[in-house]
Amino acid sequence: MxxxxxxxxxxxxxxxxxxxxxxxxxxxxxxxxxxxxxxxxxxxxxxxxxxxxxxxxxxxxxxxxxxxxxxxxxxxxxxxxxxxxxxxxxxxxxxxxxxxxxxxxxxxxxxxxxxxxxxxxxxxxxxxxxxxxxxxxxxxxEQSLVVRDEAYGLLAAARSLGAAEGHERSGTSERAQSSARERLREAYGALRALAPRVADPVLRAELLSVCETLAASPGPPRSARRVRLTPRELDVLACVAVGTTNAAAADRLGLRAETVKAYLRSAMRKLGARTRLEAVVAARRAGLLP
Incomplete structure (x- = not known):
């Protein structure tokens, strides 16, 4: 090849x-x-x-x-x-x-x-x-190739999870569905964190497109409220959604901890949330997170 x-x-x-x-x-x-x-x-x-x-x-x-x-x-x-x-x-x-x-x-x-x-x-x-x-x-x-390898691996995994989530699973236990949804959310968070590090604009756009697909995957009923978050606010919320601390999110996203806090506060304000958990729940209801 x-x-x-x-x-x-x-x-x-x-x-x-x-x-x-x-x-x-x-x-x-x-x-x-x-x-x-x-x-x-x-x-x-x-x-x-x-x-x-x-x-x-x-x-x-x-x-x-x-x-x-x-x-x-x-x-x-x-x-x-x-x-x-x-x-x-x-x-x-x-x-x-x-x-x-x-x-x-x-x-x-x-x-x-x-x-x-x-x-x-x-x-x-x-x-x-x-x-x-x-x-x-x-x-x-080497670092560029590592990022590309990670990106393609995550893309394959995320697409597989998204397809499974989109299928009707009659007879599948609630526990199994919850586990599958959690894996999908982890894949989404990993994609959001990786995308800014990808130099190739075509590959980066593909990562973000898959993120949008995952966020739109079937799940709890969505609210009609439209909230606009910046890409970085979504990156931070995606990390928070899988239990990442501010310090860990900063390391993952290549930001300072204070910057992560600022993005999180801004997202919470837009979502009308008082806590991190409320912000994640509101973002999911608005179809911004899977």
Whole structure:
């Protein structure tokens, strides 16, 4: 499966940061192809040729393959003279005129998902500061991929729960229905908390669309009262609805505890509620929360 547009954009951003922070003149990289033990070079930055484009680097082979196999960064001051790597890809590297090259793994949940490279066209040592800066660029990409993985996992779970909630369940016990509704509410809260962290606008919109679907799922009768809450007020209420403290909600949403309190007070005022519980109940009656 090819790298999608959002992943490609994230990879380009990581390569731009790698060049900016290290001063290396060339950067390139790619992700591990699903179901295959190889990295496909998909993005180039600062290159003069297309010799590295779409290159498939097998695990263990060359500099990048060694990094992918060991899951740790590595650098060579003279690529062609190095005896610590194999040389299956010398032709492509020579065509681009590269000599000093480093590679760092992109590791997500203990699994190598890709490799970032940086290079010079001259022979010179690449010091610890350069390697550390390249590692930081890889860490940024790792966090972006983690958020995307979480988003897709939550989307799948939430859609499954929403579909189950929407079906008629004759013969299902009240206790089972209550448990299913609670899981749906937890999924809703997790989606609301994750959405602001998603850089991809299409994926973020999809998360929020599923949130709206979950909030509209069948449940207790809705009130006719129309209340307008801001996205952040809904985020905070979604956390409160599953028993999260203000401090925990702040950590989950990337806000300060005082900011969470301010959003909660504002939501309570709009809902005519005097307590957190009343606010959650009112929001559910108004169809704002599942």
């Amino acid at each position: 090819a790298t999608d547009a959002a992943e490609a954009a994230q990879m380009r951003g990581a390569l731009m940061r790698l060049r900016r922070e290290t001063g290396l003149v060339v950067a390139f990289g790619g992700l591990v192809e699903p179901g295959r033990d190889q990295v496909r070079i998909s993005e180039l930055n600062g290159t003069r040729t297309t010799s590295l484009s779409a290159l498939a680097v097998s695990s263990g082979n060359g500099l990048g393959g060694k990094v992918a196999a060991l899951a740790r960064p590595y650098a060579v001051s003279d690529y062609f003279a190095s005896r610590r790597i194999s040389h299956e890809y010398d032709t492509a590297v020579a065509a681009e005129g590269l000599r000093s090259v480093l590679a760092v793994p992109v590791v997500v949940r203990r699994r190598v998902r890709g490799v970032l490279y940086g290079a010079l066209r001259s022979v010179q040592p690449l010091g610890d500061r350069t390697l550390s800066a390249a590692v930081e660029a890889a860490r940024d990409l």
